[in-house]
Amino acid sequence: MPDDRLPILQPGQLLARGVCRHLLGHDFVTVEELVPAPGLRVDVMGLGPKGDIWVVECKSSRADFLSDQKWQNYLPFCDRYFWAVDAEFPVDLLPEETGLIIADAYDAEILRMGPEDRLAPARRKLMVQKFARHAALRSQAARDPGLVTPRGLRV
């Protein structure tokens, strides 16, 4: 019997779930769909124990990847950047100077670390704060289904 309490996830969201599970094993906590700047929305942002920030874009198909025009705009918001794709994905399409994660809905594995390009301290402070507020709002919505979010709330 299907469990109607579980949301129906799209292919990219299933990859994101596996990625988030795996990153926790690296001691990175995660949020999904964070907006680092207006007009941008990252699939997964990870926060490590010392404040390291990783971004992972999840691509469920060749078409999904080819339609992405924005990924280079995410680089200034993270220390390392990764793609997450499933085992069938033609990985030769992906730029070499990026990280690579093979994922399914249940787990993932980092095949290639994204090269490190450290955030400046002020940018890191801003991103950790943004991450914290995004995560806390989602957590509050989950623990209080009756929550009404005020209009104009900045996250």
Add this chain to the structure above:
Amino acid sequence: MPDDRLPILQPGQLLARGVCRHLLGHDFVTVEELVPAPGLRVDVMGLGPKGDIWVVECKSSRADFLSDQKWQNYLPFCDRYFWAVDAEFPVDLLPEETGLIIADAYDAEILRMGPEDRLAPARRKLMVQKFARHAALRSQAARDPGLVTPRGLRV
């Protein structure tokens, strides 16, 4: 018909829920039951848009308040400290140099601001990071009920 998807909350947790709803109106996002240091656990920690940190301890009764020996240990972890109590609580019991919030399960109101004692930058950075990791773990657990948290994970 009772909704079995909603957890049964204790009196203090119901106050915390109202407090968290109200703080969102002040643009403070919140987490519950964060551990700022071993042996300590705050009822509500709020994070403002500029990184301000508030702690709110929720007391559902006189006995609940009188049994609390730890509240002064929370002061080094926040910019402002508050008590949250219901409308029946004998507020004369509460120390004067603290903030006061009157709450119920649905909302709250700040009657007296806690005096400000600003965190040092290094402590604030640590607390925002801790807040972020706590919130993200709770948010991940909510969006992924199948999540298994690795043993020994630091938050």
